Amino acid sequence: MKSFLLALAYCLCLAGPAWAGGPSARADSLLRQLANSRPDTSRVNLLIVLAWNRTDDNPVAAIRYAQRGRRLAHSLNFTRGECRSMLILGWAFLRSGNYPTAVQSMQAARRLAEQANYQGGQIHADNGLGYAHLEQGSPRLALRYFFRSVRRAQSIDDKVLLTPVPGNIGQAYLQLNQLDSAFRYATWGYRLDLQQGDWHSEIGDLALLGDVAAQRGHPEQARLYYRRCIARAQARPVSYALCQAWLGLARLAWQQNQADSALMYAHRALDASQAGGYAKGVLIASEVLADQYEARGDTASAFAHLHRASTTTGRLFSLNRQVQVQALEFSEQLRRQERGDELRQQQAQRRQNLLLGSLLVLLIGAGVGYLLIGRQHLRREVALVQDRQQLERHYAGEILQVEEKERRRVGADLHDGVGQLLCAAHMNLAALQQQLFLTNPQHQSLLATAVATVDESVREIRSISHGLAPVALLEQGLVPVVQQLLVRLRHSTPGLDVRLHTAGLPGPGLTVAVQAQVYRILQEAVQNVLRHAEATELTVQLLGTGIDLTLMVEDNGRGFGPKPVEGLGLHNIRLRARYLNARLEIDSRPGHGTILTLLVPLEAPPPPAAA
Incomplete structure (x- = not known):
């Protein structure tokens, strides 16, 4: 929280000189610019700067400015400006102690940042949500938001956005009494502060390092951090950090029985809080001074400081009531805006549905x-x-x-x-x-x-002539011719075991032309087996069903791969199968033989003539 504002100012391009003229002088200058501005995105940014300028000393005014900026940004459909206004609203509600409304505002800002793919807004929203839970005493829940903010800032390699977060993680670990982790993250944050020149975050991290050193039992190191924080905070609007540092010195002095020094440091904390309008610091410092004066026996001074604390409490209560009114107004406006947006979305959806229907x-x-x-x-x-x-x-x-x-x-x-x-x-x-x-x-x-040679030649000539022109096919049919072919094959190839299985033949629809082509396909398949397969077994099956004829030629030869060499024999087989309108399948694997299957559809025979 202590360094969130400056990082937000860097992100919004708002970081300027080091407040040389003080908050009021800067506010006057911004008000003059606002009066001469037009209702555009520049006015939204001016309202955001004004709200940020008044967050520490007047949260109610900061809420009003941020509300104006949010409404104008929403009317301009300026999503990033609306997101930034929501972030400032969340911060102002945090400073005033209205944590539920602060969480509501931060969550709304994060939704807007996600819609606009605004990485910086998502990082700031997570950081603010984490600090809201930290202020409410939920450091473990706060760490979830802080670490998500760190991961997102590291993913886009933006050290300006990353700078404020490690110190807040250190504050959470300090609440958990995990002092080593608190020191490690606070030191990391302080190094980033120096690299980026972020004096606001640097002052807050110095005060935090002082608290961590004090808790770890290193009072001299804690004093060094507190004094460095005080030196860096001179003439800068960081009253809460000054109050924290002076009160830290007061506690150390009190622990070492240095009552006068403790009293002096507590007065410095009170003066810094009053000068910066830090009401919560005035309350805490007044209570510390009342305790110290009571311990010294100075009841009048103790009563005076208790009276100041009571008055400050009343002021805080009055401020809280004003903030509550603003929070109710903000919640109602947000609800109305969401309802209006929902109505517009429904109307747009209806128009889109009508358009889609027409297109459909x-x-x-x-x-x-x-x-x-x-x-x-x-x-x-x-x-x-x-x-x-x-x-x-x-x-x-x-x-x-x-x-x-x-x-x-x-x-x-x-x-x-x-x-x-x-x-x-x-x-x-x-x-x-x-x-x-x-x-x-x-x-x-x-x-x-x-x-003998002439006799053998006569028989060979007869065999060839019968193969070329099988007269038995016309006289006896397919099965006897196939049987004769396989018988001659057994005699001519003694090492080949040839088997024939037939069923359903002859059948209706088996014409002479079909038988001739099936016979020629069988001849080509057998020749391929003899030439290439090196088989020892050959099985031929002829199966008829009345509507189709199946020829299957299976061997146990050497087979071939998925892409066989297309020779003349296989080409002739495919040509005859195409002529028969038959389905031809060849299944083969190297070393597992080959199966050729031919399925020939048969024409139905004409019905018998009526008697």
């Missing part, structure tokens, strides 16, 4: 229009996608048909051309083998090998 209707209309347009656009896109898919299927179908025709042509050529020639050669060689009588065993072996 417009947005809904625009959204409906956008959805309609988007729906039409989506339909066109879907139609384009369907057309593209149909073209792709048609293109794939033509490619596959051409490929199938070419396979059949090549198969027929092999079977009827090369196959027949090889058969004739085989027959001639066999006849020659029977007619020749060869005595040389080597010649017999060569002729037998030639006959």
Whole structure:
């Protein structure tokens, strides 16, 4: 509290020369400026300065000035000015002893500071709230506010705002009788005072350091602090600090049985309080003097000082009644202002709701229009996608048909051309083998090998021609052709265990074209297993349900990663699956084999004709 005013003045850019003309001269100058000012933010600042100037000697006048500044700032929507006025009001109520209203004012100031993001106002409000609780004997609660003020000031690295707070923390620890903590924070505050040139806070911290040293049992150090405080306070409006220092010296002298010195120091405290209009100091000093004169047996002087204390108490009581009237007026004005603000907020909210409703209707209309347009656009896109898919299927179908025709042509050529020639050669060689009588065993072996080779070539040509043009597919269906393929695979690959599982086949809707493409996909998958998988087991499953056909080819080979190399075989498989409008899935991991699954939708067969 002792240094809060000067820090507030720095924050408001109010700190000037060291009160050379005294409070009254400064007040006269400010009143002349106020009379010539316009009702703007400059007048708000002048009213705040006037209120601050009268806080120590006339709290009632300070409250009036601060009230005028608050009302003007509120009408101008000058939130920072209103916050500063509230802070001065809180300080004036604190000086007059009306702590509940002081807390109410400080809390309102803090809310305004938060709304305006005014860091300095929040720091001062926390400091003032802490001191209000400290004056009411709640030092632990006060420390919470003081430390919050310190953290905020340190977060913005503002030592001017930080300077007044450590001394107040020291005062709180002194009330808690934690003398080491009190000394540490008071010393920190004193160093900040010297760095920032804050003489107001410096004088108060010197008096506090004197009290701490006295409590710690260091009277000489306490006297040094008290005398330094008195020297720095000469010609400055800090009557409460002077009173505190002189009374501290009086207590030390009394403890050391220096009655005359104690009496002199107590008179100095009384003179300083009277000169500064510090009524509370007059009361305390008068009571100390009455006790000292009573101890000396001078009842007349003791009575005179008790009478002065009684008179001062009456003055304080009268002041308190005036302050109570001002506090009631302040609370009523604040309540009316809050009610008016609430009403304006409700009206603004209604206007905002109406505007939002209109905007919502417009947005809904625009959204409906956008959805309609988007729906039409989506339909066109879907139609384009369907057309593209149909073209792709048609293109794939033509490619596959051409490929199938070419396979059949090549198969027929092999079977009827090369196959027949090889058969004739085989027959001639066999006849020659029977007619020749060869005595040389080597010649017999060569002729037998030639006959066997031609025979093997005939069988190979037949196998290739049947693979290229499986006539059994047209005559017997998919399952027998697959069985024949796997039988040939078992004979040609002895190290591969081949298994086949079928169910539900043949089924309705399974056309020859579908069977041919499924067979070709199976051929490609088996060839991929033989070329790349290095598998020892191969399982083929053909499952029909009437509405779809599932082909599953599973091996226990080496598998591949998530991004396999797209070869010609896999490309052909995907092309045929796209033509069949089938879903193709390939699941493989390195070292865990591969599973190829093909799900082919089947067309429903036409209903039987009515008899």
